[in-house]
Structures are given as C-alpha cells and as structure tokens.
Amino acid sequence: MPQHSFTVNGRPVVVEAPDDLPTLWALRDKLGVTGPKYGCGINVCKACTSHLDGAAFNPCVTPVAEVAGRSVTTIEGLADGDVLHPVQQAWLEQDVAQCGYCQPGQIMAAVALLRRTAEPTDADIDAIENVCRCGSYFRVRQAIKRAAELMKGR
Template identity: 70%
Template sequence: MPSYTFTLNGTETTVDAPAGMPLLWVLRELLGVTGPKYGCGVGVCGACTSHLDGAAFRPCVTEPAAAAGRRVTTIEGLADGEDLHPVQEAWLAEDVAQCGYCQPGQIMTAAALLARNADPSDAAISEAMSDNVCRCGTYIRIRAAIRRAAQG
C-alpha cells in the first residue's frame, strides 16, 4: 500500500492508503478528520470542500497522491489556535448555520474566496459559492457573513 506525506492542518502527516481511495476517506477514516463531510461523492455539493495549498478543492474526487508534498487544510485547521478565522467569526455573528452539515465546506469556500479577493462583488460571491449546496437555504445569511468577513 502506498504512503503519502503531506502537511495536514499545519502538521506533517504520513498515511498509508490505497492509491484510488478518495482523499476525503483518507482524511475521515484513516486520519480521523471529520470536518469535511461526505455529501455527493462526485464533487458537486461542496460539503467536503477543503484547501489544497490555499485553494478550495473537493477531497471526495481527489486521490491522495494529489496531496503528496502539499498543504491540506480542513475546517479543523482554519482557526489560528483559539482565534477563529474571520469567516468563522462572521458565520457566528450572522447566525448562518441551521443543521450545520454543509457549513465546513461553505466556510472553506468563502475563506478561499476572500484570500484571493478581499472585497468580492455579489457576483463573485455567487460564482464562488454556486457549487456549495445548503439544504436549509441559508444563502442570504451566507452572503451576509462573507460581506462581514470582507469588511474585517
């Protein structure tokens, strides 16, 4: 079984995993990281969204070899110790979460958006978030939270 070494939430990690196993299952089942959720398994719902070298990606459709030698950040690694990321703070302030299932992926997508565009337009927010499904329909609060985080 191949071994893969990558930085997971700031810690160098080596894991033995089958080559074809989706990285989502490596994270959840082999490494115990449960923030990224399984939603669709085909990369269209956004529940598993995490960061690969700072860019949003879908580990449900990514093989572990793609992470080798790179930085993987999940919702568990977004905060700086006890200090929440500005997007996480905005999520709480805007009371975004209802069921909470999609929220890790939503937050990770929003954080990646703000990292590359500190003041996104409504159109940019809509485009970035368009593939993240919220079954509870909190899209208005999601947009408000992204705006709040962008304002600092």
Template identity: 75%
Template sequence: MPNFTFKVNGKTVTVDADSDLALIWVLRDKLGITGPKFGCGIDVCKACTSHLDGAAIRPCVTTLADVSGREVTTIEGLANGDQLHPVQQAWIDLDVAQCGYCQPGQIMAAVDLLRRNPNPTDADIDEMLNVCRCGTYPRIREAIKRAAGQI
C-alpha cells in the first residue's frame, strides 16, 4: 500500500492505506480522530463535515488520495488552544446541541459559511443542508448569527 502525507489539525501525518479509502475512515480508524461522525456515507447528512484547505468537505466521500499534501481540519482542530472558535462558543452559550451527533459537522459547516458569507440570512444558513434529527435548527441559526457578530 502507498503512503500518503498530509496535515490534520496542524500536524503532519503519514498514512499507509489504499488511495481510495474514504477520509472518514482514515480519520476515525487510523488516526483516532472521532469528531467527524459517520452518518450516511453518501454526502447527504453532512455529519462528517470537516475542512480541506479551509473549505468544507465531507470525509465520507473524500478519498485519502484527495487530501495528499493538503491540510485537513476537523472539529478537534478548530479551537485555538483553550480558546474556542466563536461558533463553538455560540453553540455552548445557546445550548444548541441535544443528542450532539451532528454538531461537529454543523459547526464546521457554519464556520465555512461564515468564511464565505460573514452576515448570512436564515435562507443562507438553511442552504448548509446539514441534517439534525433533534431539530435544533432555530438554535443553530441563532448561534451562527451570534458568532457572525464576533468574527
């Protein structure tokens, strides 16, 4: 099997695996990074949302070959040391999570949205299309708008 080297949350890693292995399994099974959650495996639920070179991706449909030489950021790498990212802090302040399963993907999608659109409307937020089975969408919208004011 070939070796693939890339950065994850600021740390360079080398993984020996097939090039077509889904990044979600590289992160979770080979690197022990469990923030990105496996939901659907077909880019529908978006529970696994992470960033590749700063833009949102879904590791369930991104291969190891796709990330070679690039930088992956998961929910574990979003904070700056002990300082939470404003989106993470807004999630806590507004008690967004219920079961919490989708929240890492929701937060990473929200960070990407705010990178592209610093003042999103409800319609912009709804276009993220991250599935939350608990239905905390009103709190998700409120948290994103609060974080937008702090970024």
C-alpha cells in the first residue's frame, strides 16, 4: 500500500492508504483528526473545509495523493495553543453555533476569506457557500465582520 507523507496542523505524518482515498478519511480514520466533518462527500456542503498550504480546500473530494508533501490545517490547528484565532473568538462572541456540525468548516472558510480580503463585503461572505442547516448565516456574517475588526489589531 502506498505511503503519503504530509503535514497536519504543523506535525509531519505518514499515512498508508490507496492514492485515491479522500483526504478526509485519511484525516479522520487514519489520523484521528475529527474536526473536519463528513457531510456530503461531493464538495457541496463544505462541512469538511480545511486549508491546504493556507488555502481553503475540501478534503472529501481531494485524494490523499494530492496532499503529499504539503501542509494541511484543520480546525484543530487554527488556535495558537490556548489563544483562539480571531475568527474563533468572533464565533464565540457572536454566539454563531447552533448544532455546531458545520462550524469547523464555516470557520476555516472564513479564515481563508479574511486572508484574501481584510474587509469582506456581504457578497464576499455570501460567496463562501458553506451549508448550515440550522440557518445561522446572519450570525456567521456578523462573526466574520467582527473577526475582520479583531484582525486589524494584530
């Protein structure tokens, strides 16, 4: 069986798996990283959103062979020790989560957005396209705008 070496949340890992195994299953089943959630498996709901070399990606449709030699960051690797990322802090301040299932993917998508633009518009935020079946989109929007404010002070 092929071995795939990459970094997860700053830690080098080696996964023995078929080349076409979705990275989501390598993370969850082989490495025990459960923050990225399985929702649809076809890149629609985006509950699994994580970062690949700093950009948002969906590990449910990305074969593990494609992440070899690269850096994967999941919600577990976002905080700096006990210090939350500004997006995580804003999520708490704005009381975004209801059921919480989609929140890791929502947060990771928001971080990627704020890396691209320091002052996102409503249209920028709407373009994220992560699905929340609880409908907390209004609070997601508020949290992203609050995180942008928090990040200005960094």
